[in-house]
Amino acid sequence: MLDFTGIEKERLRARWVSSAEAPEFVEEVNAFIDTLKELGPSPLKAAVEAKKEEQKEAPA
Amino acid sequence: MTNGVAELENTDTIFIIGSNTATAHPLVATRIFRALEKGAKLVVADPRKNQIAEFADLYLQHKPGSDVTLLNGMMKVILDQGLQDQAFIDANTEEFDGFKALIDGVDLDACAAATGLTVDGIEQAAALYAKAGTASIVYCMGITQHTNGVDNVKSLANLSMVTGNIGRESTGVNPLRGQNNVQGACDMGGLPNVLTGYQPVTLGAASKKFADAWGVDELPTQIGLTIPEMLSGIEEEKVHALWVMGENPVVSDPDADHVVKALEKVDLLIVQDIFLTPTARLADVVLPGCSFAEKDGTFVNTERRITRVRKAVEPVGESKADWEIIRDVSNAFGFEMAYDSPEEIFTEIAELTPSYGGVSYGRLEGDGIQWPCPTPEHPGTPFLHKDGRFTRGKGLFHAIEYKGPAEVVDAEYPLWMTTGRVYAHYHTGTMTRNSVALDREIPEGFLEIHPEDAAAIGVCDGHRVRLASRRGEIETRVSITERVEKGVVFMPFHFEEANVNKLTNPSFDPIAKIPELKVCAVAVEKI
Amino acid sequence: MIETIKQHVAGLLTEKKIAGFLGLIEKNGHVAPHLFKDGESLAGFTLGDRKTAGDARYPLNKTLVTLSRAYPEETFGVLVRGCDERGLYGLFRLNQLTEDRVIPVGFSCPAELSEACECRKPYPDSLVAGEKTESSQLKKVAEMDGKDLARRFDFWTAQFVKCVKCYGCRDVCPMCFCKECSLECEDLVAKGDLPVEVPVFHLTRAMHMADRCVDCGLCDEACPSDIPLRLLYKKTAQIMDTDYGFTSGLNKNERSPLSQMGPAK
Numbered sequence: 001m002l003d004f005t006g007i008e009k010e011r012l013r014a015r016w017v018s019s020a021e022a023p024e025f026v027e028e029v030n031a032f033i034d035t036l037k038e039l040g041p042s043p044l045k046a047a048v049e050a051k052k053e054e055q056k057e058a059p060a
Numbered sequence: 061m062t063n064g065v066a067e068l069e070n071t072d073t074i075f076i077i078g079s080n081t082a083t084a085h086p087l088v089a090t091r092i093f094r095a096l097e098k099g100a101k102l103v104v105a106d107p108r109k110n111q112i113a114e115f116a117d118l119y120l121q122h123k124p125g126s127d128v129t130l131l132n133g134m135m136k137v138i139l140d141q142g143l144q145d146q147a148f149i150d151a152n153t154e155e156f157d158g159f160k161a162l163i164d165g166v167d168l169d170a171c172a173a174a175t176g177l178t179v180d181g182i183e184q185a186a187a188l189y190a191k192a193g194t195a196s197i198v199y200c201m202g203i204t205q206h207t208n209g210v211d212n213v214k215s216l217a218n219l220s221m222v223t224g225n226i227g228r229e230s231t232g233v234n235p236l237r238g239q240n241n242v243q244g245a246c247d248m249g250g251l252p253n254v255l256t257g258y259q260p261v262t263l264g265a266a267s268k269k270f271a272d273a274w275g276v277d278e279l280p281t282q283i284g285l286t287i288p289e290m291l292s293g294i295e296e297e298k299v300h301a302l303w304v305m306g307e308n309p310v311v312s313d314p315d316a317d318h319v320v321k322a323l324e325k326v327d328l329l330i331v332q333d334i335f336l337t338p339t340a341r342l343a344d345v346v347l348p349g350c351s352f353a354e355k356d357g358t359f360v361n362t363e364r365r366i367t368r369v370r371k372a373v374e375p376v377g378e379s380k381a382d383w384e385i386i387r388d389v390s391n392a393f394g395f396e397m398a399y400d401s402p403e404e405i406f407t408e409i410a411e412l413t414p415s416y417g418g419v420s421y422g423r424l425e426g427d428g429i430q431w432p433c434p435t436p437e438h439p440g441t442p443f444l445h446k447d448g449r450f451t452r453g454k455g456l457f458h459a460i461e462y463k464g465p466a467e468v469v470d471a472e473y474p475l476w477m478t479t480g481r482v483y484a485h486y487h488t489g490t491m492t493r494n495s496v497a498l499d500r501e502i503p504e505g506f507l508e509i510h511p512e513d514a515a516a517i518g519v520c521d522g523h524r525v526r527l528a529s530r531r532g533e534i535e536t537r538v539s540i541t542e543r544v545e546k547g548v549v550f551m552p553f554h555f556e557e558a559n560v561n562k563l564t565n566p567s568f569d570p571i572a573k574i575p576e577l578k579v580c581a582v583a584v585e586k587i
Numbered sequence: 588m589i590e591t592i593k594q595h596v597a598g599l600l601t602e603k604k605i606a607g608f609l610g611l612i613e614k615n616g617h618v619a620p621h622l623f624k625d626g627e628s629l630a631g632f633t634l635g636d637r638k639t640a641g642d643a644r645y646p647l648n649k650t651l652v653t654l655s656r657a658y659p660e661e662t663f664g665v666l667v668r669g670c671d672e673r674g675l676y677g678l679f680r681l682n683q684l685t686e687d688r689v690i691p692v693g694f695s696c697p698a699e700l701s702e703a704c705e706c707r708k709p710y711p712d713s714l715v716a717g718e719k720t721e722s723s724q725l726k727k728v729a730e731m732d733g734k735d736l737a738r739r740f741d742f743w744t745a746q747f748v749k750c751v752k753c754y755g756c757r758d759v760c761p762m763c764f765c766k767e768c769s770l771e772c773e774d775l776v777a778k779g780d781l782p783v784e785v786p787v788f789h790l791t792r793a794m795h796m797a798d799r800c801v802d803c804g805l806c807d808e809a810c811p812s813d814i815p816l817r818l819l820y821k822k823t824a825q826i827m828d829t830d831y832g833f834t835s836g837l838n839k840n841e842r843s844p845l846s847q848m849g850p851a852k
Binding site for chain 3: 001002003004005006007008043044
């Protein structure tokens with residue numbers, strides 16, 4: 001649904017990790033952080049910011 | 061509204077001024093969204109960047125109370141660039157020369173300075189409005205609740221006439237009425253100066269007609285009192301009894317502390333409502349009215365459409381329909397009213413009111429009828445002033461000079477304050493704050509303040525502040541937002557606990573007597 | 588078609604198979620839901636077709652749930668189109684209605700309406716009147732999928748910010764019945780400001796509709812801001828179909844994959 005509404009689906013990840021599997025959890029989180037760094041800031045935030053900028057520049 | 065709501069869908073340019081349309085009139089906003097889908101342009105002017113402004117092609121954040129300046133500036137651009145509809149002006153209006161002389165004298169740089177806008181912004185707004193094939197003006201309380209509210213409305217009328225955007229489909233000057241039946245209440249003469257259908261009480265023939273129908277010798281031909289006059293009348297001991305029906309002036313009227321004093325002083329206060337409102341709590345007698353679902357009758361909406369309302373459930377407890385209460389009180393006082401049903405009353409309305417003359421219950425099935433509808437064959441009137449034929453004959457231009465708000469900011473009260481609504485609540489919250497879901501959505505009042513102003517007084521989002529004006533003070537929490545400009549704060553008025561109307565200015569428009577709820581000067585300090 | 592249905596309903600009422608029939612009535616120039624209690628009173632009965640087929644519709648199933656709770660021993664008849672019947676199957680599955688207390692009286696939608704709705708099954712199993720209309724393809728979902736990510740993002744953001752948080756989509760929905768609604772949970776959706784959190788509000792609802800939405804489109808019609816909610820939920824339904832082979836209410840007695848443990852099929 002994220003993809004359908006224009007947000008990269010890689011930004012959401014659901015994995016089941018047992019409480020006994022700390023290394024796997026660390027690996028998972030680190031991998032997700034790397035993915036997010038590659039993707040850069042969310043377009044959602046950018047769109048909101050852009051809208052604000054637009055308004056500042058508007059003749060008002 | 062001069063035009064119908066659905067006509068907005070086919071408008072080329074919609075100019076919204078002083079209306080929080082998406083929040084306060086969502087079904088009108090639906091039509092505006094549909095127009096935008098079809099490629100219409102949207103211009104929004106409002107001191108607060110409300111939700112509908114997010115969709116504007118051009119948003120103008122003008123200073124509170126500077127509407128006339130903005131509109132005169134736009135008309136200056138229109139006349140300078142020859143964008144006016146001279147044929148319409150020549151054929152259908154009068155007093156244009158006097159108006160033009162005033163507009164010629166307008167200085168755009170001064171307009172820009174007074175409104176806090178740029179000349180370019182005013183020029184763009186004028187071009188978008190004047191160059192459109194059809195252009196509609198939509199306005200609300202942001203225009204009317206000023207000491208120069210009448211001037212604001214006349215300026216909008218000027219703007220529509222100068223471009224010929226009136227008397228045609230999808231054009232017009234369109235005030236959005238708030239309550240579902242406020243249009244109907246005004247139509248029925250719920251104003252101090254008119255009888256039904258806006259027949260002046262001062263007009264001998266009209267009051268004679270009513271006197272004959274009611275079997276009395278004569279009716280008063282003097283104009284009655286407006287709300288502010290009633291309150292001062294109580295203080296001067298000229299008014300001794302007050303009967304409040306479905307209003308909550310303790311929360312809705314300006315300078316609330318003063319209102320409470322007056323209501324406590326009056327010899328007899330009767331309040332007729334469906335809930336025990338803060339006003340009803342002050343009453344000597346409370347008359348339980350019933351809700352829309354418990355009574356039969358008609359409602360008239362913002363586009364002058366008369367529709368039927370039908371009883372779905374029996375009235376709760378001892379409550380009665382308003383017409384029954386009035387009839388019973390009248391009968392007890394010795395003036396016999398023999399009405400047995402709302403339909404009987406409606407038949408009398410149609411007989412005595414030219415604009416309702418052709419309307420009967422039989423014709424109100426389905427979608428209802430838009431007045432004027434003078435004869436039983438008349439189909440009703442979707443838009444007024446067709447082909448430039450105005451009610452008074454020719455459209456009258458008014459040369460309107462800018463008058464500032466009654467109260468301006470100074471060192472003691474350095475911030476402009478404006479008030480309004482939020483999406484979860486309606487008016488004084490009599491109904492919406494009794495709804496668990498809605499009250500949970502927004503349970504308390506708040507003050508919208510610009511980040512720089514917030515920083516200056518040292519508060520963060522959610523901090524509590526004391527807010528004071530020359531009339532009183534209240535405490536509330538702040539909501540920091542760029543929706544308002546630096547120097548301007550906004551507060552919704554639905555909440556009796558933090559009643560912003562303790563602060564607002566009771567100064568009123570000299571003609572309409574509407575108070576300046578939209579502008580006053582306040583000071584904010586951290587608690 | 589309407590006469591066939593009337594006769595059928597009159598029969599059910601006379602034979603006392605049902606205590607009442609929940610349908611639509613044309614009254615005072617409006618179409619409204621109505622409980623017909625005897626065959627004689629079927630005079631104002633309508634299928635809700637005013638200018639075009641199906642342009643006056645109500646969540647009759649929602650009223651039926653209320654009615655059944657008030658009179659749990661009684662059996663009621665209810666007027667259904669294909670989508671309404673999918674809703675009934677869903678409500679049986681979710682224990683909101685008891686199957687042997689409901690007698691659906693079905694009629695099919697014309698091809699034109701089926702196409703406008705892009706309906707998967709524009710006729711009910713309990714067909715009393717009309718022919719089995721052909722199902723239509725999901726063109727609008729495919730059209731949206733064909734746009735690139737940025738275009739989709741712009742489109743939906745522009746739609747979602749129009750929301751005035753009236754909850755009309757939820758309140759009209761015949762499949763929404765939870766006592767506690769996630770959309771009112773402040774930890775999920777912030778309160779107190781507009782626009783609502785984009786896209787959290789609408790995607791939360793879309794997720795919750797995944798195994799419920801029967802594609803009746805009432806949300807779309809109720810939305811005062813003209814947000815194409817049906818398109819959004821059609822996509823959710825498509826994912827459910829592709830990934831799990833499940834469509835809410837399409838087959839009677841089918842359990843939702845979302846309420847079963849174990850690996851995906």
